[in-house]
Amino acid sequence: MTDKLLCGSDQVDLIFDQMFGCASDVYLLVDSASDRVLCASPSATQVLGLEIAQIKARQFQSFFPEDAQSSVASMLVTAIRRGCSGRRVVECLNTESHQRLKVGMTAVRIKEGKQYCLLLCLNNEDATLQERDILALEKERFQLMCQAVSSGIIATDTRGQIQYINPVAERLLSVLADQVSEHAIDEVMHLSAEPGGAKIDSPVMACLSQRKEINCGTVILLNREGKEYAIQQTASPMLDSQGSLRGVVLLFSDVTEWNAIANKIAYQATHDSLTGLVNREEFEQRLQVAITGARERGYEHA
Known part of the structure; x- marks a missing residue:
């Protein structure tokens, strides 16, 4: 069921694209059990040198040279155990150009039923200062995704x-x-x-x-x-x-x-803590409303 929802639904791909489609950072959703890429943002094609369908057909660690894979694996284990990893600079491979690119990588654990997935963000370490300012703003998308998993x-x-x-x-x-x-x-x-x-x-x-x-x-x-x-x-x-x-x-x-906390605070602000009756300030406000309403209707209070 979960596997179907995560990787078999065009709707999930659309949700992922809606959140990260305009980001210059690379965002990947990876199944922690199989290391398979489930979703990839459009920017992944430029950094990894493959089309989205090709990226989703491969295991995540295959995008890194052998001498970097142990560091990447350690980072993923940390994210699974603790919920998130610290940011780490690693080298990834561009399949098309065969170049090694330095990227900053962050991983966050997401639980879907009994299945653990990892949301990964990779950004180019060679970006200019101006690009880094843009990337800093785009990190908010990453935070949005993390917050979304605690919501319906x-x-x-x-x-x-x-x-x-x-x-x-x-x-x-x-x-x-x-x-x-x-x-x-x-x-x-x-x-x-x-x-x-x-x-x-x-x-x-x-x-x-x-x-x-x-x-x-x-x-x-x-x-x-x-x-x-x-x-x-x-x-x-x-x-x-x-x-x-x-x-x-x-x-x-x-x-x-x-909501309950807000209602309790509002109640405490208008009621006496011992008797439970409205306090003087609230009573005077209600009395003034009643008098004003009576005058508007042409009545008088004794």
Whole structure:
């Protein structure tokens, strides 16, 4: 199942391309068990001297000379054990020119079900200072990907039907990918503006019609087990290299705990800690609102 989601789905390739398609750094998604490249950003073709399909047909360590492979292997082991590795400068091989290029490499562990993968970033150490400034900005894409794996991700086609769902989304929705594949997003996600409220639409269809990113405030997600989560969500159009709309990526995060903390702080700011009654400042504010409302309606308070 996981292998199918990671390397058998065009939607996953599109998500990867959407995040890293314009980056000059090389981004690779590698299966830690087989060392096989699952996804590669377009910039990999220039650095490694192969087409994307050729890159994905090879093992990751084959792109490094023999005298560098032990260092690379050590770095990957560190990332698997600790979650990420420090940045290390190594030499890789350009298959087309047979040149050795110095690259800075960073690895981050990603867990998909029982399978561990590594997201790797390689940047050219010979870049000019101006290029380095650009690369520094592009590192934010790397951080975005790392943050995304702790959030729910759902990819739909142009009809709003689910093509991909990551493990975090499965957990929050209390579903399995097989159960919801090809189902309409609004059949799977029950959203409301408040706990126990009427159902509202997900932002996916609005994103498809408007072809722009839709950012939503906090809404309530009711899953199949009847559990409610406060979530924040963003729907982004998924475009191919020709600019044609291919679907939508929905990213949503569980903010239930933070919501509860914010509500508690707001309550404590307006209520007495001993009696639980509203404090004087809050009482006066409510009284003023009541008086103002009464005057506007032509009433008077005794």
